[in-house]
Amino acid sequence: MDRPHLLYFTVEGIPCALPLANIRQVVGMVELRPETGKRRGGAGTMNLxxxxxxxxxxxSLLGLADRPPLPSDVLIIAYPPGECVALWADGVRGVQESPVELPPGAATPPGALLTEEGVIIIYDLGAFLAAEETAQYPLPPGMAETGRPISSHDAKRADAILADRARAVARAGEGGRETPFSELLTFRLADQEYAIKTQYIREVFIMQEVTPVPGVPDFIVGISAVRGEIISIVDLRALFSIPKQGLTDLNRVIVLTDGTVTFGILADYITDIYIRPTDPFTPVEPGTTPIEQRYLLGVIDGTVIVLDAAAILADPGMVIDQTRK
Known part of the structure; x- marks a missing residue:
């Protein structure tokens, strides 16, 4: 049985996870609006x-002490049945296949389980949010239950950052304008971090078996069966002549698609998934990377290189002929 892929994140140092299929995007923490009424775990509302x-x-939902929001926190935009919610967490760790088979239905406590590795997996978000106030969730041994205090000076600066973000996230819905944000998935490859717009990513999985194909370019390591479809697997290091620096563990496959062409690219591991303003990306300085400019959108956060997935997918040499639709 296929195990679902999970988005891993932390809450007060506790590793947690949620099925990737339930998640729409991850955004930086914003200033929250107060709300009327009382919901279990309710922290307010946001304008998305x-x-x-x-x-x-x-x-609050896990029974830990609350604290004020910090700019380093994240909001995971998720979809339990029939609604859209935001889950406030410390930060995102990446995407991995579930280490265990998830229960087919609600159990006790509702919607979540603690693995032997100390990870809380929220496998049924609807049941988890609808649990009674008395629901007790297991926590890893020795877990502290106090939130991190921040100084009044830091609190003022944090409040200003969160207010600015709230205006930016809300602005996209005003006047019917198109959102100025892009969702990005970042990954590590040969000691360098790269990003790709998630609109071109179908899924991420752990590589199991790849069949070599004779007579193809060196950058195509072979083909693999993914959910009944045969796709080619591409090594970007060979394609772009990226030096093989440091230790690598190319066991993650990021499946790219534009609706016509589909193939996988290898990565050491997934580092994050979040949104940020689309333009402008910082131009890539000459000599920073051997990757040709036509495959680049720019740089974010100073060092993360954003690849142009549309250009990569449009390259006719990227895919073995029989894998094209």
């Missing part, structure tokens, strides 16, 4: 592109 979305504090 003109839509009012309830925000839940995962600390």
């Amino acid at each position: 592109h003109g839509r009012t979305v309830p925000v839940y504090s995962l600390r």
